Amino acid sequence: MSISNPAAAANAADPLASVDALIEGLGGVGYIASRRIATALYMAVNLQKPILVEGSAGVGKTELALSTAALLGLPLIRMQCYEGLDESKALYEWKYGKQLLYTQILKDRMGEQLADAPTMDAAMDRLHGMGDLFFSEPFLEPRPLMKALREDDGCVLLIDEVDKSDEAFEAFLLEVLSAYQVSVPELGVLKAKTPPLVFLTSNNVRDLGDALKRRCLHLHIPLPEASLEEKIVASRVPGIEAKLTRELVGFVQSLRTMDLRKSPSISETVDWARALVLLHADSLSADLVRDTLNVILKFEQDITAIEPQVVELLHRR
């Protein structure tokens, strides 16, 4: 998957000049960043270090990488981590099928070549000469990490939910992240011409190793304050009225102070705003909130706990 948006890159003079320019640039592609987010990104670009983004689900971790790619006009290469992910799926794999097919097709040809060899040893020697044919570039299937390193003009590499991968894979990432190079036994060391801008995201399913954390800049995205969230909603949901935005953000903010199994995060707020706009609502009423509560709360217990308190929550502010 790749996103490129040369238009955005052209109209912002140099989004990497300062933190403020970066905030503005990200705003231009629809990502409202707090100062801390922009600073971390600015440092990542300047120090050429990967950036580890943590935060609960739906606060915009993945979105940050997507928006940065759009802002810089770089292709985005995305790798989703899961338990059992290994090098052959992350880095490269040999095209076994193609190798097999070619061997079958070339069988006769090889037979001919080897037929006039006087001894077994001579035949072996000839075979050695051919062997590397099948382990060369045309048979190499690059996976996301290798693709990212081979982008000569740089790219944004998003390693999503790195906490879901195994420890062994985490260790393997260390070489890639610190030196921007990988070693392929058959081909040698492959080094990136332009180091990619790397984002790692984590939901804290498990604690990441210290070695990995040390190599990264750390960015924790908290749930936003009301003013920032209003800006985000306004930017993500065009055509929403300011009054409705204020009311719904206020409502969500007060929900977050309550003891819920899953507090609504930014993505839920935005979804809710979209739903309300679809319903042509211009302000919140208790009935409307009750009908659409399932958009922001994802657990039955949470919904039943909040439903009777809706009126009170609406009047609290």
Added chain:
Amino acid sequence: MQHTLEQFFRALRAADVRVSPAEAIDASRAVAVTGFADRALFKDALCATLAKSADEVDRFDSVFETFFAREPVSIPPPSASPQGEPSQEDLAAAESSPLAQAVLTGDNATIQQTMEEAARRAGVAEIRLSTQRSRLTRRLLEEMGLEEIEKIIANARRFPEQQGLAERLDQARRDLFAEAQAYVGRQHDLYAAASAQALREERLARKQLNADGGVDPVDYQLMAALVKKMAKRLAAKYSRRRHVAHKGHLDVRKTLRRSLAYGGVPFDIQFKVKKVDKPSIVAICDVSKSVAAAAQFLLTFLYSLNEVVDRLEAFAFSGRLISVNDILDDHGVEQAIFKVLQEIGFQQTDYGRALQDFSEQHLDTLDRRTTVIILGDGRSNFADPRLDLMREIHDRSRAVIWLNPEPESYWGQGDSVMNRYARFCHVAKQCGTIEQLERIIDDVLRSYVPH
């Protein structure tokens, strides 16, 4: 500035934010990019390079605010004093002391700088204990050149026309003292508060739980927090791996199945993978008076391990045995023990009875993956200990661990039948402190990881 940054790293380390040399270098590079002009930018840049978890970000924020406290010296300007602006004569009389000059002209920046330099000479940042505070304050003032101000004051008192100057400097001396005290206090908070906390925790970890009078309520909160911290540490240690690859053992069946895709050629060789069981624990706690505190901490510990424990069943008894899972779920661990005591407290301890209740109603909770942890002193008031039931529990479960708050030399004395029960336990250990508790639970969790 390099020195200041290094002091800042030290303060962070004291607050338990781990700063490795590599991160220190990164931070210095980050600072080189941002410069010092913009405080918010400077802070965010340092934060991104140094704090590596949400917890550490919080601690970083507080250390940063204390360390780079803005305008900490605030000696009131001379115009605010009753004598008004100092006269030229006053300034001339105080010529011998730069500090006195600075005080008289209200030059807070110079005072600040003098104080920082003096603090370095006096080694204020080396502070370890709160009792060092007054001595270091005195040292700091000496290094700043207070002696000279005192000389000027003594000199001024002899001339009636310089009384104003003497008054003024006397006031300044008091202000300086307050500033120095505050400065040393801040340094103490930065460098020593955390180590004092660590010392206290270490002491609590070794405190006997069944001591006379039980656990001091003051310590109780801290100990509960400590237990949770220990549990978190263990959880982090054991949540890391669910699968251990056993390279070397070929999985023939899987390899053959995979080879079908490649025309029968075994390209993709599969090895056997061993799955790590999540521990399943049944805890049976004696809640009679002598053991109640230990029971509370054991339950807190086990409940904080929920990430790495598959299933936890908890039972409590003194005379009769009841399941406390519901109570724990409804009231939380802190309140649970009181609720349990309300229900079954003040009965005579009867181990035989409790074991009978358990095997009649709850024996199906045991299987060969279950570790049984029994906490009790093994004193059954001369009633039948029902060793036959203990044997059955032993046979059905993966391991039986008995934790006894009493030292081993007491086992089997008086009405204790501990030495007889111990025959049916895989492990029987004294567990009188939180530290011992942590070590034993660590062993239990480790036994589930294949070697």
